[in-house]
Amino acid sequence: MGPIAISALLVIAGAFFLWTIRTRFGLLFVLKSENRFDQVGRRVGALLEFGLGQRRMIDDPLPGLMHIFIFLAFMVVALRTVTMFGLGFSKAFHFPLLGPGEALFGPYYLARDIVAVLALVGCAYFVFNRLVLKPDRVTRSWEAYFILGMIAGLMVTDLTFEATELILASPARSPALLDPWRPAASAVASLLTTMGLSAATLGALGLFCYWAHVTQIVVFGNFLPYGKHFHIITGLPNVYFKRLTPSGQLRKLDLEAEDFGVAKATDLSWKQLFDTYSCTECGRCETNCPTYVTGKPLTHKELNQTIKHHLLDLTPSLLQLAGAKDNRAKLIDGLPHLVKNNEHDGAIAEDTIWACTTCGWCETACPVLIENVPRIIDMRRYAVMAESAFPPEAARVFKGMETHGNPWGLDGTTRADWAAGLNVPLASAGEDYDYLFWVGCAGSFDDRQKKVSRALVQIFRTAGLKFAILGAEETCTGDPARRLGNEYLYQTLAQANVETLNKYAGAAAPRKRRVIAQCPHCFNTLKNEYPQLGGHFELVHHTQLLAELLHDAKITPKLSVEEQVTYHDSCYLGRHNGVFEAPREALAKIPKLKLLEMPRNRKEGFCCGAGGGRMWLEERIGQRVNQNRVNEAAATGAKIVATACPFCTTMIRDGVNETGRSEALAVFDVAELVARSLEKPA
Ligand code: SF4
Ligand code: SF4
DSSP, X not given: OOHHHHHHHHHHHHHHHHHHHHHHHHXXXXXXXXXXXXXXXXXXXXXXXXXXXXXXXXXXXXXXXXXXXXXXXXXXXXXXHHXXXXXXXXXXXXXXXXXXXXXXXXXXXXXXHHHHHHHHHHHHHHHHIIIIIOOTTSOOOHHHHHHHHHHHHHHHHHHHHHHHHHHHTOSSOSGGGOOTTOHHHHHHHHHHHHTTOOHHHHHHHHHHHHHHXXXXXXXXXXXXXXXXXXXXXXHHHHHHTOOXXXXXXOOOOOGGGTOOOOSBGGGSBHHHHHHHHHOOOOOGGGTTOHHHHTTOSOOHHHHHHHHHHHHHHTHHHHHHTTTOSTTHHHHHHTSOEEEOOSSSOEEEOHHHHHHOOOOOHHHHHOTTOOOOHHHHHHHHHHHHHTTOOSOHXXXXXXXXXXXXXXXXXXXGGGTTGGGTTTOOOBXXXXXXXXXXXXXXXXXXXXXXXXXXXXXXXXXXXXXXXOEEEOGGGOOOOSHHHHHTTOHHHHHHHHHHHHHHHHHHTSTTSSSOOEEEESSHHHHHIIIIIGGGGXXXXXXXXXXXXXXXXXXXXXXXXXXXXXXEEEEOOOTTTTTTTOOOHHHHHHHHTSTTOEEEOOSSOGGGOOOOSOTTTGGGSOOOSSSOHHHHHHHHHHHTTOSEEEESOXXXXXXXXXXXXXXXOTTTOEEEEHHHHHHHTSOOOO
């Protein structure tokens, strides 16, 4: 085919590719380091499951399947493509065992033909999807058509080249030469023979297809780093370098080292930039994102693009940092901020970072496992701790937590007043107990949630559990402060709680005790975040405990609750901690209760709008998230929305009132419904 020409093509294309990649990857080395090279076994497992196994793609079955077709084609056809380049140097080039007549020749080319045809089906589907179906999540761009055309072109030129070779190798030049191991190439050969082309024309066609194929490959490869299809190169490594800590755990800031989060590009880690390179712009992150769905200025997809372009625009300045020593601080000083506010310009609007409820949908949906919540919180952290730039409502919350240990700023010494008359023992009283009931701020101070606390006490008593509470020794876990960016306040509160909990239920207790949390936010923080401060506790959410007690017949619901009920998944219980079934199992045990599912349930559950500290902030832009959810709940025909989180209860109840459904729809915690079905203890 011309060794000189193919060598020239490879050298020019390779040089251009290396030049592009050098800048793209060079940026990674000037950003903050982060160890994503540990736990190789788990990483390989993730690569097999989410990368090669494409597990998340089938969550949206049809496009997912079509993407898998194309992905498979890339995997299988890669060998063939290298072979094509090799043929440029020698007509006899082939990989071991893949030469004509060798052991794997037939099976490989059969696989190649099948995946090439499937890839063509996939390309046709995606063009149809963009032109006709036009799903909301898909970004309209010429790039997608260009790449789809390229992929289809690669398949067609490969099969046609092969078809001309098949015909020319056959003395009869008839369809009888069809090779059963190469059905697609043979079908193309049949088509060509019916056209009666001369040997010279077939030779020219084959040559054209050959050069079209190898040229497309080098153009394709060089184009990738410039657009969203960079994910073809970075997607699998991004999956390999995934976060291995729980999604509900935020990075602990080293405040003594003056780590106050993310202000500028240089505060991002290499992985955070790599994430943006890997975004496929598929928009899966948007479908159940409460901010996107209700019209707020934040989507995971767009934030990736914004951050990526911000850094790429700064490439010359950032690359200067690589060799800088003495003037490094000055160079960083000259960089623009990421977030725009009253004090300075920036690429990201302030409303964007405050819109997120940290519900975790986007991360659950993302096929290449891009991490969104940590970087948003890191930007909030800098805004709060370094610039005091946060929504005014947050100031009251911080103050309340600082001075009284609860976001309402109510007198902390009255924390156990909800239990008046119930004779609930305090852990400090010295009696033995098996369970430490972590009541939480809402369960202690919010009048509606106090009823849930009391219902739980009724259930614990019926089950004969030995339990105790901390009373005034308990203070806010710090979750709202942490997710609103006030890491300093979080660490102060959390440290105090870790000491207390260690004394009663952890390392310093006479024996380990299970800690019952009625709030999923407390549950998540105690379980996933306190280990960063030396607190290791055995957590159980109250709905998990209820499911256990019901399963073990420690409590037996006898009284009917003849209602249609829909269960609203809490993000911090469900998506972040995988507790989807326990609340449903508990509800299912209640006589005559009929459970109806909302369309967005379990992993796809739709946030109530309260997470990420948004419970305490005004919602000024777009539709209210809670109203969106209540509309969905009402559409099931249910008369009760069951919840498992105090924040959800508040938001859903507000949504019910705001949408004028207070007569039609009631809101109860799962515990209240279970308690209703129990005969009262003597
Ligand atoms: S962030 Fe993930 S889910 Fe969202 S568009 Fe990018 S690749 Fe798709
Ligand atoms: S965490 Fe939830 S609210 Fe925040 S961007 Fe992702 S899906 Fe949207």
